[in-house]
Amino acid sequence: MRFDSRQVTLRRAVEFSGMGLHNGHDCRIVLHPAAVDSGLQFRRIYLNGATRACEIPVSPDAVVQANHGTVIANKNGDSIATVEHLLAALAVLGVDNVIVDVYGDEIPILDGSASPFLEKISASGLTEMDASRHIIELSDAIYVCDGDRSISIEPSDGFSLDVSIEFEDCLIGRQSLSVHIEDPSEQMRIARARTFCRLHEVEGLRNAGLGRGGSLENSIVVDGDRVLNDEALRDPDEFVRHKALDLIGDLYLLGAPLKAAITAEKPGHDLNVRAARAILRQINGFEAEEKPAIAASL
Numbered sequence: 001m002r003f004d005s006r007q008v009t010l011r012r013a014v015e016f017s018g019m020g021l022h023n024g025h026d027c028r029i030v031l032h033p034a035a036v037d038s039g040l041q042f043r044r045i046y047l048n049g050a051t052r053a054c055e056i057p058v059s060p061d062a063v064v065q066a067n068h069g070t071v072i073a074n075k076n077g078d079s080i081a082t083v084e085h086l087l088a089a090l091a092v093l094g095v096d097n098v099i100v101d102v103y104g105d106e107i108p109i110l111d112g113s114a115s116p117f118l119e120k121i122s123a124s125g126l127t128e129m130d131a132s133r134h135i136i137e138l139s140d141a142i143y144v145c146d147g148d149r150s151i152s153i154e155p156s157d158g159f160s161l162d163v164s165i166e167f168e169d170c171l172i173g174r175q176s177l178s179v180h181i182e183d184p185s186e187q188m189r190i191a192r193a194r195t196f197c198r199l200h201e202v203e204g205l206r207n208a209g210l211g212r213g214g215s216l217e218n219s220i221v222v223d224g225d226r227v228l229n230d231e232a233l234r235d236p237d238e239f240v241r242h243k244a245l246d247l248i249g250d251l252y253l254l255g256a257p258l259k260a261a262i263t264a265e266k267p268g269h270d271l272n273v274r275a276a277r278a279i280l281r282q283i284n285g286f287e288a289e290e291k292p293a294i295a296a297s298l
Contacts, residue, residue: 001159001181001248001257002094007133009033009097011125016117018108021082021195021219022069024212027108029086031121034097036131039255040090041099044078053101054078058087060253060276066269068197068210070250081106084269085195088249089117092187093126094257096133112194112218114245118187134256136283144274149266151247151275156261158182163244163264170198171225175240181248190248192234193241196220199228247272254279 002008010033017028034041040058045051056062056074064079065071073079086107090098092114110116142153164176179186197205197214199221205211211219220238221228235241243264250272251258258279264271 001092001187003133003135003158003182003257003259004094005132007036007096007129007131008094008126009035009129010095010121011127014121014124016108016110016120018110019213019215019218020104020106021109021112021213022210023081023104023106025104025106027106028103029107030101030103032099032101033127034099036097036129038097038099040087040095040097040252042072042080042083043099043101044080044105045101045103047103056080058083058253058255060250060273060280063253063273066250066273067208068205068269070253070269070273072253079105082109083107083253084246084249085109085114086117086249087252088245089114089121089191091248091252091257092118092181092191093121094133095121095126096256097129109195109213109218112196112220113242114191114249115188118191136254136256136258136260136279138258138260138279138282140282142275142278142282144271144278146271146274149268149271150264151267151271152263153275153279154261154263156259158261159258160261161244161247161264162262163240163247163267165240165243165266167198167222167239170222171227172196172222172239175237177237177240177244179244189235190241190245193238193245194218194220194234195242196222196239199223243267251276251279254283 043053062072064073069082071081138155
């Protein structure tokens with residue numbers, strides 16, 4: 001997470017392809033360098049007949065679904081699903097301006113983490129631009145909750161996370177993480193953390209039209225006291241680190257780095273987006289009516 005003074009874009013175009021976690025279809029995206037102050041731009045590319053590109057705003061208010069992933073859409077209903085891991089990589093790398101062309105309706109899940117995005121974008125190179133970064137600084141604390149789940153956001157000079165999760169019915173149990181994201185080693189450990197689910201949830205997810213591209217190659221699957229994947233956990237607390245990754249990505253819907261100390265208890269995409277919307281209302285200088293709640297997520 002950078003708080004340097006200069007904006008950054010990609011040095012050259014970068015392409016990713018793979019399976020969509022939820023739709024189970026082949027997905028391809030191409031990231032392009034973008035102009036100063038153009039921000040994060042997502043475009044849904046349609047190839048039926050004449051090629052056309054539909055812009056989809058990157059904003060907490062553009063989220064239309066947050067059930068096991070974050071989906072953004074424009075007013076015409078063009079949507080892109082599972083944006084959070086790519087956004088987390090862009091946040092960690094400090095990318096301010098980029099055009100993301102999406103061929104399909106979902107960002108590829110790759111290995112279930114943000115690491116492939118972060119590593120390939122970093123390897124392709126970044127370019128510092130002749131313009132100052134836009135930094136989000138809060139004037140007051142923000143608190144959102146849903147039962148025993150909550151996110152507290154305090155003004156700060158940097159960006160820190162205290163995240164706790166609890167899944168007492170399986171080996172995950174209760175895990176907690178306290179981290180300053182400016183630390184490069186911690187950035188990589190969070191970026192490498194993979195998405196996960198419990199085995200008993202799989203049938204329900206697929207019946208709901210979700211997780212159709214999920215596999216042991218892109219998700220950790222937990223069955224009681226064991227992990228079904230052949231690959232060992234990348235970190236003893238990989239589960240809570242992935243929740244931190246999701247939170248970073250969902251907050252980057254704001255399009256700029258946030259200076260804040262965040263405490264999250266059992267966060268999920270729905271609560272993350274509510275927190276991002278509350279930040280957006282504060283920085284816009286008004287208390288707008290909160291948008292309707294979106295479905296709770298893992």
